[in-house]
Amino acid sequence: MTSPVDWRLYLVTDPHLGGGPDAVPRIVHEAVLGGVGVVQVRDKECDDDEFAARAAAVADAARRAGARVGRDVPVFVNDRLDVARELGLHLHVGQRDVPFGRARAALPGHLMLGLSIESDEQLDVALAGPGPAPDVIGVSPVWSTATKTDTAAALGPAGADRIARAAHRRGVPAVGIGGITAANVGLLAGTALDGVCVVSAVMGAPDPRAAAVDLLSRWTRARG
Ligand SMILES: Cc1ncc(COP(=O)(O)OP(=O)(O)O)c(N)n1
Numbered sequence: 599m600t601s602p603v604d605w606r607l608y609l610v611t612d613p614h615l616g617g618g619p620d621a622v623p624r625i626v627h628e629a630v631l632g633g634v635g636v637v638q639v640r641d642k643e644c645d646d647d648e649f650a651a652r653a654a655a656v657a658d659a660a661r662r663a664g665a666r667v668g669r670d671v672p673v674f675v676n677d678r679l680d681v682a683r684e685l686g687l688h689l690h691v692g693q694r695d696v697p698f699g700r701a702r703a704a705l706p707g708h709l710m711l712g713l714s715i716e717s718d719e720q721l722d723v724a725l726a727g728p729g730p731a732p733d734v735i736g737v738s739p740v741w742s743t744a745t746k747t748d749t750a751a752a753l754g755p756a757g758a759d760r761i762a763r764a765a766h767r768r769g770v771p772a773v774g775i776g777g778i779t780a781a782n783v784g785l786l787a788g789t790a791l792d793g794v795c796v797v798s799a800v801m802g803a804p805d806p807r808a809a810a811v812d813l814l815s816r817w818t819r820a821r822g
Pocket residue numbers: 610638640676677690691692693694695712713714715735736737738746773775795
């Protein structure tokens with residue numbers, strides 16, 4: 599039996615922030631030791647073959663670190679359906695990527711499929727069926743961020759809370775993404791979000807393990 603997913607701290611990788619693509623597996627390893635429960639490999643620039651090699655190295659790092667701390671750490675691929683299928687990894691798609699229904703139909707049933715949700719209307723569409731609901735939604739963006747500038751308008755904690763509550767009514771977990779740091783993560787503790795998703799707060803930290811420990815403890819403490 600697989601263990602339930604720990605959505606509390608979800609790391610999305612970046613090929614530059616930590617010093618280059620070769621540094622990413624080490625950062626992921628450290629971050630999982632620090633408490634990251636889910637990883638997504640995001641790399642917009644390389645071709646699919648290079649991406650697949652990088653994603654496989656990240657998945658191996660997450661598996662090794664997860665084994666050290668006694669947890670299964672799911673690894674998602676950002677955008678690239680064919681690579682997710684090839685490597686047997688989970689997939690996250692956005693509103694302007696391969697359509698959710700097409701991705702769900704092409705992805706083996708045991709693999710999770712996440713979807714970005716930027717508004718109440720998008721969530722209504724995603725949950726209307728007739729196909730399956732997403733396995734998780736990324737509520738995006740909570741705040742604006744320099745890491746990704748082509749986002750929808752910031753939802754803020756109240757908007758993120760509203761969308762997370764609506765997702766929960768259909769049993770779908772929700773993580774917030776965009777501009778989340780150690781300084782503001784506590785502001786989301788009163789929302790219905792199941793967790794927070796970060797890029798720069800961990801990928802750009804001098805000590806990614808310590809950054810993960812800090813984020814998770816602030817989130818857990820603020821939740822009470
Ligand atoms: C968990 C999570 N939520 C949202 C996003 C953003 O996805 P998308 O809108 O497709 O943008 P890109 O990340 O592909 O630039 C995400 N990646 N992960």
